Amino acid sequence: MQKMNRWAQVGAVLPGLGLVAALTALCVWVHPFLPESAREIFGLTLMAISLGLLIGNLTEIPVSLRPGIRFSFQTLLKVAIVLLGCKVSFVKFQALGWSVLGLVLFLMTSILLLVHFMGRRVKVSDRLSVLLGVGTAVCGNTAISAAAPVIGATDEEVSFAIATNTLFGTLALFIYPFVAHLLGLTDPQFGIWAGSAINDTSQVVAAGFAYSAIAGEMATTVKLARNSLMGVVLVILSLRFGKTQSTHPLKRIFVGVPWFVWGFVGMAVLGYLGWIQKVSGLESLLGQAIKILIPMALLAVGLQTRFQNLKQLGVRPLMIGFVAGLFSAMVSLGLLIWADLGMG
Numbered sequence: 001m002q003k004m005n006r007w008a009q010v011g012a013v014l015p016g017l018g019l020v021a022a023l024t025a026l027c028v029w030v031h032p033f034l035p036e037s038a039r040e041i042f043g044l045t046l047m048a049i050s051l052g053l054l055i056g057n058l059t060e061i062p063v064s065l066r067p068g069i070r071f072s073f074q075t076l077l078k079v080a081i082v083l084l085g086c087k088v089s090f091v092k093f094q095a096l097g098w099s100v101l102g103l104v105l106f107l108m109t110s111i112l113l114l115v116h117f118m119g120r121r122v123k124v125s126d127r128l129s130v131l132l133g134v135g136t137a138v139c140g141n142t143a144i145s146a147a148a149p150v151i152g153a154t155d156e157e158v159s160f161a162i163a164t165n166t167l168f169g170t171l172a173l174f175i176y177p178f179v180a181h182l183l184g185l186t187d188p189q190f191g192i193w194a195g196s197a198i199n200d201t202s203q204v205v206a207a208g209f210a211y212s213a214i215a216g217e218m219a220t221t222v223k224l225a226r227n228s229l230m231g232v233v234l235v236i237l238s239l240r241f242g243k244t245q246s247t248h249p250l251k252r253i254f255v256g257v258p259w260f261v262w263g264f265v266g267m268a269v270l271g272y273l274g275w276i277q278k279v280s281g282l283e284s285l286l287g288q289a290i291k292i293l294i295p296m297a298l299l300a301v302g303l304q305t306r307f308q309n310l311k312q313l314g315v316r317p318l319m320i321g322f323v324a325g326l327f328s329a330m331v332s333l334g335l336l337i338w339a340d341l342g343m344g
Helices: 002-033 036-041 044-058 063-087 090-095 098-121 126-151 155-183 187-197 201-211 213-228 230-241 249-256 259-273 282-304 307-312 316-338
Strands: none
Touching: 002 044, 002 063, 002 282, 044 126, 044 155, 044 282, 063 126, 063 230, 063 259, 063 282, 098 126, 098 187, 098 213, 098 316, 126 155, 126 201, 126 213, 126 230, 126 259, 126 282, 126 316, 155 187, 155 201, 155 282, 155 307, 155 316, 187 201, 187 213, 187 316, 201 213, 213 230, 230 259
Protein backbone atom coordinates (compact mmCIF):
# COMPACT_ATOMS: atom_id res chain seq x y z
CA MET A 1 0.00 0.00 0.00
CA GLN A 2 2.79 2.41 0.89
CA LYS A 3 4.56 1.67 -2.41
CA MET A 4 1.33 2.36 -4.30
CA ASN A 5 0.96 5.70 -2.51
CA ARG A 6 4.50 6.64 -3.50
CA TRP A 7 3.87 5.75 -7.12
CA ALA A 8 0.66 7.80 -6.98
CA GLN A 9 2.63 10.79 -5.66
CA VAL A 10 5.19 10.39 -8.45
CA GLY A 11 2.41 10.17 -11.01
CA ALA A 12 0.82 13.34 -9.63
CA VAL A 13 4.09 15.24 -9.91
CA LEU A 14 5.12 14.18 -13.42
CA PRO A 15 2.67 16.24 -15.57
CA GLY A 16 3.51 19.57 -13.95
CA LEU A 17 7.22 18.73 -13.78
CA GLY A 18 7.12 17.84 -17.46
CA LEU A 19 5.54 21.21 -18.29
CA VAL A 20 8.17 23.11 -16.28
CA ALA A 21 10.98 21.09 -17.90
CA ALA A 22 9.61 21.69 -21.42
CA LEU A 23 9.23 25.43 -20.90
CA THR A 24 12.70 25.66 -19.38
CA ALA A 25 14.13 23.76 -22.36
CA LEU A 26 12.44 26.31 -24.62
CA CYS A 27 14.15 29.14 -22.72
CA VAL A 28 17.52 27.37 -22.92
CA TRP A 29 17.07 26.97 -26.69
CA VAL A 30 15.90 30.55 -27.38
CA HIS A 31 18.25 32.45 -25.05
CA PRO A 32 21.46 32.08 -27.14
CA PHE A 33 19.67 33.64 -30.13
CA LEU A 34 19.17 36.93 -28.28
CA PRO A 35 21.60 39.75 -29.10
CA GLU A 36 24.61 39.75 -26.79
CA SER A 37 23.61 43.06 -25.19
CA ALA A 38 20.15 41.65 -24.43
CA ARG A 39 21.58 38.44 -22.97
CA GLU A 40 23.69 40.46 -20.52
CA ILE A 41 20.56 42.10 -19.12
CA PHE A 42 17.94 39.43 -19.76
CA GLY A 43 19.59 36.32 -18.35
CA LEU A 44 18.23 32.80 -18.59
CA THR A 45 16.80 32.95 -15.05
CA LEU A 46 14.94 36.17 -15.76
CA MET A 47 13.66 34.78 -19.06
CA ALA A 48 12.36 31.67 -17.28
CA ILE A 49 10.45 33.52 -14.56
CA SER A 50 9.11 36.01 -17.12
CA LEU A 51 7.76 33.18 -19.29
CA GLY A 52 6.23 31.57 -16.21
CA LEU A 53 4.54 34.84 -15.21
CA LEU A 54 3.22 35.34 -18.73
CA ILE A 55 1.71 31.86 -19.02
CA GLY A 56 0.50 31.79 -15.43
CA ASN A 57 -1.40 35.06 -15.85
CA LEU A 58 -2.77 34.51 -19.35
CA THR A 59 -4.04 30.98 -18.74
CA GLU A 60 -5.61 29.00 -15.94
CA ILE A 61 -3.19 26.34 -14.75
CA PRO A 62 -5.00 22.96 -14.57
CA VAL A 63 -5.21 21.43 -11.10
CA SER A 64 -3.46 18.29 -12.38
CA LEU A 65 -0.30 20.30 -13.14
CA ARG A 66 -0.02 22.05 -9.79
CA PRO A 67 1.72 19.28 -7.76
CA GLY A 68 4.56 19.11 -10.28
CA ILE A 69 4.87 22.89 -10.37
CA ARG A 70 5.09 23.01 -6.57
CA PHE A 71 7.65 20.22 -6.62
CA SER A 72 9.79 22.21 -9.08
CA PHE A 73 10.06 25.14 -6.69
CA GLN A 74 10.01 23.41 -3.34
CA THR A 75 12.33 20.48 -4.11
CA LEU A 76 14.37 21.20 -7.24
CA LEU A 77 15.38 24.59 -5.88
CA LYS A 78 16.68 23.02 -2.69
CA VAL A 79 18.75 20.57 -4.74
CA ALA A 80 20.13 23.52 -6.72
CA ILE A 81 21.06 25.30 -3.46
CA VAL A 82 23.08 22.25 -2.40
CA LEU A 83 24.90 22.20 -5.73
CA LEU A 84 25.58 25.95 -5.52
CA GLY A 85 28.04 25.18 -2.74
CA CYS A 86 30.53 23.88 -5.29
CA LYS A 87 30.61 27.34 -6.91
CA VAL A 88 31.91 29.01 -3.75
CA SER A 89 35.40 30.36 -4.38
CA PHE A 90 37.40 30.63 -1.16
CA VAL A 91 40.55 31.08 -3.27
CA LYS A 92 39.11 34.22 -4.85
CA PHE A 93 38.01 35.40 -1.41
CA GLN A 94 41.49 34.99 0.06
CA ALA A 95 43.19 36.68 -2.91
CA LEU A 96 41.52 40.06 -2.52
CA GLY A 97 43.33 41.42 0.53
CA TRP A 98 41.94 42.60 3.84
CA SER A 99 41.01 46.11 2.71
CA VAL A 100 38.70 44.95 -0.06
CA LEU A 101 37.32 42.11 2.09
CA GLY A 102 36.59 44.61 4.84
CA LEU A 103 34.71 46.78 2.35
CA VAL A 104 32.65 43.79 1.16
CA LEU A 105 31.81 42.62 4.69
CA PHE A 106 30.93 46.11 5.92
CA LEU A 107 28.74 46.80 2.90
CA MET A 108 26.89 43.48 3.10
CA THR A 109 26.20 43.84 6.82
CA SER A 110 25.11 47.47 6.47
CA ILE A 111 22.68 46.71 3.63
CA LEU A 112 21.06 43.80 5.46
CA LEU A 113 20.59 45.91 8.60
CA LEU A 114 19.33 48.91 6.63
CA VAL A 115 16.76 46.88 4.71
CA HIS A 116 15.60 45.18 7.92
CA PHE A 117 15.18 48.57 9.63
CA MET A 118 13.35 50.11 6.65
CA GLY A 119 11.09 47.08 6.29
CA ARG A 120 10.00 47.41 9.92
CA ARG A 121 9.41 51.16 9.57
CA VAL A 122 7.26 50.96 6.42
CA LYS A 123 5.55 47.68 7.47
CA VAL A 124 6.90 45.37 4.77
CA SER A 125 6.94 41.68 5.75
CA ASP A 126 10.17 40.36 7.25
CA ARG A 127 10.35 37.73 4.49
CA LEU A 128 10.19 40.24 1.65
CA SER A 129 12.66 42.52 3.43
CA VAL A 130 15.11 39.63 3.71
CA LEU A 131 14.78 38.81 0.01
CA LEU A 132 15.37 42.43 -0.97
CA GLY A 133 18.33 42.61 1.41
CA VAL A 134 20.11 39.45 0.26
CA GLY A 135 19.43 40.33 -3.38
CA THR A 136 21.27 43.62 -2.96
CA ALA A 137 23.90 42.54 -0.45
CA VAL A 138 24.91 39.05 -1.59
CA CYS A 139 24.36 37.86 -5.16
CA GLY A 140 21.14 39.06 -6.70
CA ASN A 141 18.58 36.60 -8.01
CA THR A 142 20.62 33.57 -6.92
CA ALA A 143 20.62 34.74 -3.30
CA ILE A 144 16.89 35.50 -3.47
CA SER A 145 16.24 32.01 -4.84
CA ALA A 146 18.41 30.39 -2.16
CA ALA A 147 16.95 32.37 0.74
CA ALA A 148 13.29 31.91 -0.25
CA PRO A 149 12.81 28.31 0.98
CA VAL A 150 14.89 29.00 4.11
CA ILE A 151 12.54 31.75 5.28
CA GLY A 152 9.30 30.36 3.81
CA ALA A 153 8.74 33.22 1.34
CA THR A 154 5.61 33.24 -0.81
CA ASP A 155 5.71 33.04 -4.62
CA GLU A 156 4.59 36.67 -4.85
CA GLU A 157 7.38 37.82 -2.53
CA VAL A 158 9.99 35.92 -4.56
CA SER A 159 8.69 37.32 -7.86
CA PHE A 160 8.56 40.87 -6.51
CA ALA A 161 12.08 40.66 -5.07
CA ILE A 162 13.50 39.30 -8.33
CA ALA A 163 11.72 41.99 -10.36
CA THR A 164 13.04 44.72 -8.05
CA ASN A 165 16.56 43.30 -8.04
CA THR A 166 16.58 43.05 -11.83
CA LEU A 167 15.25 46.57 -12.31
CA PHE A 168 17.84 48.33 -10.15
CA GLY A 169 20.65 45.99 -11.19
CA THR A 170 19.95 46.77 -14.84
CA LEU A 171 19.96 50.50 -14.14
CA ALA A 172 23.31 50.09 -12.37
CA LEU A 173 24.71 48.35 -15.43
CA PHE A 174 24.36 51.59 -17.39
CA ILE A 175 24.82 54.20 -14.64
CA TYR A 176 28.00 52.86 -12.99
CA PRO A 177 30.31 53.11 -16.05
CA PHE A 178 28.96 56.61 -16.83
CA VAL A 179 29.62 57.86 -13.28
CA ALA A 180 33.02 56.15 -13.18
CA HIS A 181 34.17 57.90 -16.35
CA LEU A 182 32.99 61.26 -14.94
CA LEU A 183 34.98 60.64 -11.74
CA GLY A 184 38.01 59.26 -13.59
CA LEU A 185 38.10 55.98 -11.66
CA THR A 186 40.97 53.61 -12.42
CA ASP A 187 40.18 50.18 -13.86
CA PRO A 188 40.77 48.39 -10.51
CA GLN A 189 38.69 51.01 -8.69
CA PHE A 190 35.75 50.49 -10.98
CA GLY A 191 36.13 46.72 -10.67
CA ILE A 192 35.99 46.94 -6.86
CA TRP A 193 33.02 49.30 -7.00
CA ALA A 194 31.01 47.22 -9.45
CA GLY A 195 31.90 43.93 -7.77
CA SER A 196 30.96 45.12 -4.30
CA ALA A 197 27.79 47.07 -5.11
CA ILE A 198 25.97 45.81 -8.24
CA ASN A 199 23.36 43.15 -7.47
CA ASP A 200 23.59 40.18 -9.85
CA THR A 201 26.72 38.36 -11.02
CA SER A 202 25.83 38.66 -14.71
CA GLN A 203 25.28 42.41 -14.29
CA VAL A 204 28.62 42.77 -12.50
CA VAL A 205 30.49 40.92 -15.25
CA ALA A 206 28.76 42.91 -17.99
CA ALA A 207 29.47 46.29 -16.33
CA GLY A 208 33.06 45.39 -15.48
CA PHE A 209 34.11 44.21 -18.92
CA ALA A 210 32.24 47.10 -20.55
CA TYR A 211 34.66 49.38 -18.67
CA SER A 212 37.84 47.36 -19.40
CA ALA A 213 39.26 43.84 -19.22
CA ILE A 214 41.13 44.67 -15.99
CA ALA A 215 37.98 46.13 -14.43
CA GLY A 216 36.01 43.08 -15.51
CA GLU A 217 38.46 40.64 -13.92
CA MET A 218 38.55 42.61 -10.66
CA ALA A 219 34.76 43.00 -10.57
CA THR A 220 34.26 39.28 -11.09
CA THR A 221 36.73 38.41 -8.33
CA VAL A 222 35.08 40.77 -5.81
CA LYS A 223 31.62 39.49 -6.76
CA LEU A 224 32.67 35.88 -6.27
CA ALA A 225 33.93 36.84 -2.81
CA ARG A 226 30.45 38.17 -2.01
CA ASN A 227 28.92 34.97 -3.37
CA SER A 228 31.20 32.93 -1.11
CA LEU A 229 29.48 34.42 1.93
CA MET A 230 26.04 33.17 0.91
CA GLY A 231 26.41 30.04 3.04
CA VAL A 232 27.01 32.14 6.16
CA VAL A 233 23.94 34.26 5.37
CA LEU A 234 21.78 31.16 4.82
CA VAL A 235 22.82 29.65 8.16
CA ILE A 236 22.01 32.92 9.97
CA LEU A 237 18.62 33.12 8.24
CA SER A 238 17.92 29.49 9.17
CA LEU A 239 18.49 30.29 12.84
CA ARG A 240 16.40 33.47 12.60
CA PHE A 241 13.42 31.89 10.82
CA GLY A 242 13.86 28.27 11.96
CA LYS A 243 11.10 26.42 13.79
CA THR A 244 13.17 24.96 16.62
CA GLN A 245 12.41 26.39 20.06
CA SER A 246 15.55 25.02 21.71
CA THR A 247 17.70 27.49 23.61
CA HIS A 248 20.80 25.28 23.41
CA PRO A 249 23.13 26.90 20.82
CA LEU A 250 24.33 23.65 19.23
CA LYS A 251 20.82 22.21 19.02
CA ARG A 252 19.54 25.42 17.45
CA ILE A 253 22.26 25.17 14.80
CA PHE A 254 21.82 21.49 13.96
CA VAL A 255 18.02 21.39 14.18
CA GLY A 256 17.20 24.90 12.97
CA VAL A 257 19.35 24.86 9.83
CA PRO A 258 17.58 23.01 6.97
CA TRP A 259 19.21 20.02 5.28
CA PHE A 260 19.80 21.86 2.01
CA VAL A 261 21.78 24.62 3.77
CA TRP A 262 23.99 21.97 5.37
CA GLY A 263 24.29 20.45 1.90
CA PHE A 264 25.45 23.82 0.53
CA VAL A 265 28.09 24.12 3.25
CA GLY A 266 29.20 20.52 2.68
CA MET A 267 29.60 21.05 -1.07
CA ALA A 268 31.58 24.24 -0.40
CA VAL A 269 33.95 22.32 1.87
CA LEU A 270 34.36 19.52 -0.69
CA GLY A 271 35.15 22.14 -3.34
CA TYR A 272 37.65 23.85 -1.07
CA LEU A 273 39.40 20.54 -0.38
CA GLY A 274 39.56 19.90 -4.13
CA TRP A 275 37.61 16.63 -3.97
CA ILE A 276 35.02 17.71 -6.53
CA GLN A 277 37.72 18.79 -8.97
CA LYS A 278 39.43 15.39 -8.66
CA VAL A 279 36.48 13.66 -10.36
CA SER A 280 36.85 14.31 -14.07
CA GLY A 281 34.02 16.42 -15.47
CA LEU A 282 32.06 16.52 -12.20
CA GLU A 283 32.48 20.26 -11.57
CA SER A 284 31.29 21.07 -15.09
CA LEU A 285 28.34 18.68 -14.75
CA LEU A 286 27.26 20.26 -11.45
CA GLY A 287 27.56 23.72 -12.98
CA GLN A 288 25.29 22.71 -15.88
CA ALA A 289 22.79 21.21 -13.43
CA ILE A 290 22.65 24.50 -11.50
CA LYS A 291 22.04 26.44 -14.72
CA ILE A 292 19.01 24.25 -15.44
CA LEU A 293 17.53 23.69 -11.96
CA ILE A 294 17.37 27.34 -10.87
CA PRO A 295 15.54 28.51 -14.04
CA MET A 296 13.17 25.53 -13.67
CA ALA A 297 12.39 26.48 -10.08
CA LEU A 298 11.83 30.14 -10.85
CA LEU A 299 9.74 29.37 -13.93
CA ALA A 300 7.53 27.38 -11.56
CA VAL A 301 7.33 30.42 -9.27
CA GLY A 302 6.17 32.51 -12.23
CA LEU A 303 3.48 29.96 -13.11
CA GLN A 304 2.06 30.23 -9.59
CA THR A 305 2.25 34.03 -9.27
CA ARG A 306 -0.57 36.41 -10.16
CA PHE A 307 0.10 40.02 -11.11
CA GLN A 308 -2.88 41.07 -9.00
CA ASN A 309 -1.12 39.71 -5.92
CA LEU A 310 2.08 41.54 -6.86
CA LYS A 311 0.13 44.81 -7.05
CA GLN A 312 -1.13 44.22 -3.52
CA LEU A 313 2.46 44.36 -2.22
CA GLY A 314 2.49 48.08 -3.12
CA VAL A 315 5.32 50.49 -3.80
CA ARG A 316 6.95 50.32 -0.37
CA PRO A 317 9.12 47.26 -1.15
CA LEU A 318 10.18 48.96 -4.39
CA MET A 319 11.25 52.00 -2.37
CA ILE A 320 13.30 49.76 -0.07
CA GLY A 321 15.03 48.19 -3.08
CA PHE A 322 15.84 51.64 -4.49
CA VAL A 323 17.25 52.95 -1.20
CA ALA A 324 19.30 49.78 -0.70
CA GLY A 325 20.78 50.01 -4.19
CA LEU A 326 21.56 53.71 -3.80
CA PHE A 327 23.10 53.15 -0.37
CA SER A 328 25.25 50.31 -1.74
CA ALA A 329 26.49 52.43 -4.65
CA MET A 330 27.29 55.55 -2.65
CA VAL A 331 28.86 53.92 0.41
CA SER A 332 30.99 51.54 -1.65
CA LEU A 333 32.22 54.36 -3.91
CA GLY A 334 32.89 56.67 -0.96
CA LEU A 335 34.85 54.07 0.99
CA LEU A 336 37.02 52.90 -1.91
CA ILE A 337 37.95 56.52 -2.77
CA TRP A 338 38.55 57.38 0.90
CA ALA A 339 40.75 54.31 1.42
CA ASP A 340 42.53 54.71 -1.95
CA LEU A 341 41.58 51.16 -2.94
CA GLY A 342 42.49 50.16 -6.48
CA MET A 343 44.88 53.06 -7.05
CA GLY A 344 47.88 50.84 -7.58
